[in-house]
Amino acid sequence: MLMRMGIRIFTVLAALMLAVRVSAQGNDPIIIGAVFNSTGWMAEYDQPAQRGAEIAVEMINEAGGVLGRPLELRVLDGETDPPVVFNAALQLIEGGAQFIITPSDFDIGGPASAAAQEAGLVGLSPGASSPLFGATALGDKQFTVAAWTNYGSAASAAFGIEEKGWQTAYVIIDTSIDYSNSQGLYFIDAWEALGGTVVGRDTFVQGGQDFSGQLQRLQALPEQPDVIFIASYMPDLGTIIRDIRALGITTPILGGDAYDTTAFYAVLGEQFGNEIYFSTHSWMGEETGAEMVAFIERYQSRFGVPPDNSFIALGYDAVQVIARAVEAAGSTDGDAVAEAMREMDFTLLSGNLDWQGVETGHETLKDLFIIEVQGGAPSFVMRLLPEYVPAA
Numbered sequence: 001m002l003m004r005m006g007i008r009i010f011t012v013l014a015a016l017m018l019a020v021r022v023s024a025q026g027n028d029p030i031i032i033g034a035v036f037n038s039t040g041w042m043a044e045y046d047q048p049a050q051r052g053a054e055i056a057v058e059m060i061n062e063a064g065g066v067l068g069r070p071l072e073l074r075v076l077d078g079e080t081d082p083p084v085v086f087n088a089a090l091q092l093i094e095g096g097a098q099f100i101i102t103p104s105d106f107d108i109g110g111p112a113s114a115a116a117q118e119a120g121l122v123g124l125s126p127g128a129s130s131p132l133f134g135a136t137a138l139g140d141k142q143f144t145v146a147a148w149t150n151y152g153s154a155a156s157a158a159f160g161i162e163e164k165g166w167q168t169a170y171v172i173i174d175t176s177i178d179y180s181n182s183q184g185l186y187f188i189d190a191w192e193a194l195g196g197t198v199v200g201r202d203t204f205v206q207g208g209q210d211f212s213g214q215l216q217r218l219q220a221l222p223e224q225p226d227v228i229f230i231a232s233y234m235p236d237l238g239t240i241i242r243d244i245r246a247l248g249i250t251t252p253i254l255g256g257d258a259y260d261t262t263a264f265y266a267v268l269g270e271q272f273g274n275e276i277y278f279s280t281h282s283w284m285g286e287e288t289g290a291e292m293v294a295f296i297e298r299y300q301s302r303f304g305v306p307p308d309n310s311f312i313a314l315g316y317d318a319v320q321v322i323a324r325a326v327e328a329a330g331s332t333d334g335d336a337v338a339e340a341m342r343e344m345d346f347t348l349l350s351g352n353l354d355w356q357g358v359e360t361g362h363e364t365l366k367d368l369f370i371i372e373v374q375g376g377a378p379s380f381v382m383r384l385l386p387e388y389v390p391a392a
Helices: 002-027 043-062 082-094 106-118 149-163 178-193 212-219 236-246 262-272 290-303 310-329 334-343
Strands: 030-035 071-076 099-101 122-125 142-144 168-174 197-204 227-231 253-255 276-280 345-348 351-355 364-366 368-374 377-384
Touching: 030 043, 030 082, 030 310, 043 071, 043 290, 043 310, 071 082, 071 310, 082 099, 082 106, 099 106, 099 310, 106 122, 106 142, 106 178, 122 310, 122 334, 149 178, 149 227, 149 253, 149 276, 149 368, 149 377, 168 178, 168 212, 168 236, 178 197, 178 227, 197 212, 212 236, 227 236, 236 253, 236 262, 290 310, 310 334, 310 345
Parallel strands: 030 071, 030 099, 099 122, 122 142, 168 197, 168 227, 227 253, 253 276
Antiparallel strands: 276 368, 345 351, 351 364, 368 377
16 A cells, blocks of 8 residues: 555656656747857858847747747857857857857858758758758758849849840959859859840959959950949958949949948948949848838837848848747757748748758749949849749
8 A cells, every 4th residue: 555655656756847847848948059250251241140130039039939938049259260160050059059040151151050960950041142052062951041142143134134224244253252153153144044245254362452453354345344243242342343433434233142231332432332233132121011111110229220231131030930940840850840941931021932842952932132222322123033043
């Protein structure tokens, strides 16, 4: 009798202890580790994404969290240095991160994604747009919120030919990283596929700051092209365009999402920031919709300034994607969440997003936004989903 009572008491106590453990786990935060570069050239793109991510975490927690658990964002600086980025991701994973948000570039952010894949975790970049950032090169749990450069370049080409009526283009490519190199090559493909003519091309490597050779070759053309496409990123992107304009060349300039920064507009100013057009991932203005208007108010209240580039929206969306996929999967398990991400269609702050399967590398289907720069200030032109897209 006493033995049976002892067994019952032990069983009840064990059940209570299990319930306490489950309850405690249920209240534990879901930890999102993020490597956002706050130093080096990538800070221009990652710091806006970090601010967007912070707002997303705040808003989700205010609404009750995910699966009844709060989100916690832990951030480390990758110093725009791939080995540092990799070690930062490892440190976050060892500290309990269940997801990794990586820097917005394949060459810099890829190591963080590799660390996440090795640990069996979903890795997600807000703004990496090289087609290498995805399942093919990095693994089946790796994604980017951004449209790949084949889509961005195709959108720029379609805008130039179909909307502006330009026929001839001169292309200058920064070959230092896959982002800008692939962007330039995809533009040439799309431009020619749409019936345009590339009258010449040139290259440079980020960090040189001396574009005298490129400028001489541009000036020596027998006839100036309808448009100059420049595939690069800050800071050299702003420098080469400023130098082109300083020579008195007023030919329209076309480009991609790396133009979408406050520093870009500041370098060019009213004098040199004219007749520039680029494709990017969103537009931080009322033209994007009511959700964006509400977000702008929240952002301005939180940071004291209005949001100024699409990487803010991409950082916000990265956290939203993780939260919604975890809810759909009912779990933080990497395989389950990755499968949910592939199966779901997302309506996000930056626009609609649909990832394709592992066999495509998690190709991102997403609208692009065309922005115009006049007097050193950007303005919205249109949304554009190109019909012709070069194969990645």
